[in-house]
Amino acid sequence: MPVVWSDRHRRHEPGGEVWVGVRTPGTELPERAERVRVALTDAGARFVDAERHPDEALLEVHDPALLEYLAGAWEDWEAAGLTADPGQDRVVPYLFPHPGLLAQDPPPVPTAITARAGRFAYDTMTLIGPGTWDAARAAVDVALTAADLVLAGEPASYACCRPPGHHATRDCFGGSCYLNNAAAAAARLGAGGDGRVAVLDVDAHHGNGTQAIFYSDPEVLVGSAHVDPAAGWFPHFLGFAAETGAGPGEGANRNLPLAPGSGDEAWLAAVAELAAWARDGGVRALVVALGVDAAAGDPESPLRVSADGYRAAGRVLGGLGLPTVVVQEGGYDLAAIGRLVVEALTGIEEGRA
């Protein structure tokens, strides 16, 4: 399947994460996408450059206020002198509009640049630097271009996105994600296709942003298999089985939380359950939110899935026989990420055959 790519991902150097108040090196590194590119090149993949898409495509899944903030956040931070005093070289929030704090919903956008960061970021580990907006914007273009290829008749395409997107909601961001690439692809497929779309998220972590964006939408099924937040894992506050959608979207959301250490058998059973749910839901196109951080050895999750497991999951998802856009999410084991992606994509092609 064609691989959509943009060099602009390299402009996003997160500069680490602020986690429990401490600057740590972080794992969402430019090298991740480069390793995937090398593995796909070795596997003989056909690369397609991402095409720039207008902002209207972003507005399908994000509030204008979030886009306006992200587009200017770094320049505003630098212009306010914060890189010199107190000497913070990334945008880091310090105050958050917790529901219990507020007199207005939604809260106003604060005047102070330092406070504005907390209006849109829900954690301290998703830092903004000089090239973050450009890279995040390019990642959406990668996903939209991959969706366009499928709408033009390709059976499947792979969007090699970085930064990832599935933790970004309609109006806030976090979890190393800024803009929701998979949601943008799903909206594109939904608008250009003829019927329901499913987003099936096999990243090790709950796709809370994608869930939130489509929570009331009956036309986009969102399913996620992930490590149980109740076992102490990000995003902690949601991702539970009881979250099934709201209003007209009731029944169009499905969460399958898994115990740490689940391994191939339980994880593959969950992936198969999501695939059967999408098939029974009558969907006409599929977005696979492909995180490979469920793999054994990944520093960010305890699910211990094997490379063969990712191949088998690919066969299950490919077996649906749907027009499919695969969008890269997490995966932080640099030694394994390339092979894991190749295995998953190969599995999808085997499943379709």
Ligand SMILES: [Zn+2]
């Ligand atoms: Zn993840």
